[in-house]
Amino acid sequence: MAKIITVQKGTKDILPTEIDSWHFIENAANEVFSNAGYKEIRTPIFEATELFARGVGDTTDIVNKEMYTFEKSERSLTLRPENTAGVVRSYIENGMHRLSAPVKLWYKGPMFRYERPQAGRQRQFHQVGMEMFGIAQPTADAEAISLAVNYLNKIGLNDLDVEINTLGCPTCREEYKKKLKEVLKPYLSELCPDCQKRYEKNPLRLLDCKVEECKAIYEKPEVKKVITSDFVCPECHEHFESVKRYLNILKIKYTVNKLLVRGLDYYNRTVFEIKSNNLGSQNAVCGGGRYDSLVKNLGGEDTPAVGFAMGMERLISLIPKQNENKLDAYVVSTNIEETLKLVSTLRNAGIKVDFDMTSKKFTKQLEKASKLAKYALILGEDEIANGKISVKNLEKSEQVTLKINELKEYLFNCQI
Numbered sequence: 325m326a327k328i329i330t331v332q333k334g335t336k337d338i339l340p341t342e343i344d345s346w347h348f349i350e351n352a353a354n355e356v357f358s359n360a361g362y363k364e365i366r367t368p369i370f371e372a373t374e375l376f377a378r379g380v381g382d383t384t385d386i387v388n389k390e391m392y393t394f395e396k397s398e399r400s401l402t403l404r405p406e407n408t409a410g411v412v413r414s415y416i417e418n419g420m421h422r423l424s425a426p427v428k429l430w431y432k433g434p435m436f437r438y439e440r441p442q443a444g445r446q447r448q449f450h451q452v453g454m455e456m457f458g459i460a461q462p463t464a465d466a467e468a469i470s471l472a473v474n475y476l477n478k479i480g481l482n483d484l485d486v487e488i489n490t491l492g493c494p495t496c497r498e499e500y501k502k503k504l505k506e507v508l509k510p511y512l513s514e515l516c517p518d519c520q521k522r523y524e525k526n527p528l529r530l531l532d533c534k535v536e537e538c539k540a541i542y543e544k545p546e547v548k549k550v551i552t553s554d555f556v557c558p559e560c561h562e563h564f565e566s567v568k569r570y571l572n573i574l575k576i577k578y579t580v581n582k583l584l585v586r587g588l589d590y591y592n593r594t595v596f597e598i599k600s601n602n603l604g605s606q607n608a609v610c611g612g613g614r615y616d617s618l619v620k621n622l623g624g625e626d627t628p629a630v631g632f633a634m635g636m637e638r639l640i641s642l643i644p645k646q647n648e649n650k651l652d653a654y655v656v657s658t659n660i661e662e663t664l665k666l667v668s669t670l671r672n673a674g675i676k677v678d679f680d681m682t683s684k685k686f687t688k689q690l691e692k693a694s695k696l697a698k699y700a701l702i703l704g705e706d707e708i709a710n711g712k713i714s715v716k717n718l719e720k721s722e723q724v725t726l727k728i729n730e731l732k733e734y735l736f737n738c739q740i
């Protein structure tokens with residue numbers, strides 16, 4: 325029969341040999357986010373297409389080119405390309421605005437984007453992220469950035485660049501967009517086809533373009549002057565100054581990148597990205613920012629919010645491979661009844677233990693034990709007759725014989 329293989333380019337199995345690394349970064353997320361008062365939320369993998377069209381924005385690449393959309397019972401559904409829109413939908417639907425602010429949520433799980441698969445870019449990938457609702461003050465922006473940095477440090481990533489920028493508010497941004505369009509008008513025909521569309525629909529996104537010819541235009545002195553101008557209104561300026569002040573107090577190093585606008589339509593004021601020099605061209609591990617208008621746009625009450633998302637595959641590729649833990653013990657015996665009893669008692673006591681189900685020869689079982697476990701628990705007929713057990717430390721090749729009722733305590737004292 326023909327072999328069935330994964331049909332989709334850009335999808336991957338996460339194999340048992342890799343799973344310890346996944347558990348490591350997932351457990352660290354649970355710990356770091358819980359310590360900061362966040363609760364995990366799990367929303368559906370598919371949602372109404374309209375949620376993303378409205379929530380992510382129909383001028384974004386995600387919505388225009390990258391969504392997996394399908395029809396079911398005459399409804400258009402989409403596999404989530406990101407999780408902010410889903411979390412906001414859930415926040416509104418479950419009346420979480422009635423909870424006292426801030427409402428702090430975190431999530432992890434698969435996302436789906438129809439992109440060209442390449443190193444660091446898959447079509448099904450995973451993100452871990454947070455969303456915080458209800459705080460308009462710059463403290464929330466700094467808290468989100470510091471949470472991201474703390475988490476990355478916790479999993480051993482210290483050598484990362486934090487880039488921040490402010491996009492202002494809808495009012496001051498309008499003025500900036502106008503100026504940007506004005507100064508770019510003479511170059512319109514030289515911009516890439518995508519940027520030509522963005523010019524009308526979403527001129528800020530022009531700055532996000534990765535095409536070399538476009539990037540060169542943004543380096544021209546008169547264009548650069550507009551890009552690097554401090555266009556924001558006094559309130560937005562003060563907000564950004566406070567974010568920077570808090571980051572300084574927290575000793576978080578950052579650079580201000582005036583070209584950082586982020587791909588999504590919903591951001592205002594602070595946006596940020598965290599990048600690694602060890603990732604090649606797909607070098608962003610984290611992206612986030614403030615999105616004060618999204619909850620209202622999706623039908624909720626006016627609620628300020630901040631959030632970020634990290635690409636978990638990129639995190640995994642940066643951390644040292646986590647070693648699979650060996651079993652604590654492996655029972656070596658040809659007496660299956662006694663073995664079954666012992667294994668069950670030890671597992672219930674929280675000891676990681678396995679055994680041979682086929683009653684192979686002692687020597688074969690011992691060989692297997694030394695591959696898989698730290699200790700061999702030897703139950704020969706002599707030991708069974710005397711209520712004893714021999715414990716062999718497989719790393720040091722030392723062996724002791726104990727009374728069977730002393731075993732649990734002995735193993736715990738060995739700090740397995």
Ligand code: ATP
Nearest residue numbers: 439444445446449587608609610611633634635638
């Ligand atoms: P990029 O500019 O790399 O396309 P993005 O702006 O589309 O990034 P976000 O939507 O901000 O990315 O997602 C946050 C993080 O998720 C990214 O920084 C990255 O680490 C990860 N990510 C995004 N798309 C993919 C993908 N297709 N495969 C793997 N990881 C991804």
Ligand code: MG
Nearest residue numbers: 385386439587
């Ligand atoms: Mg993208």
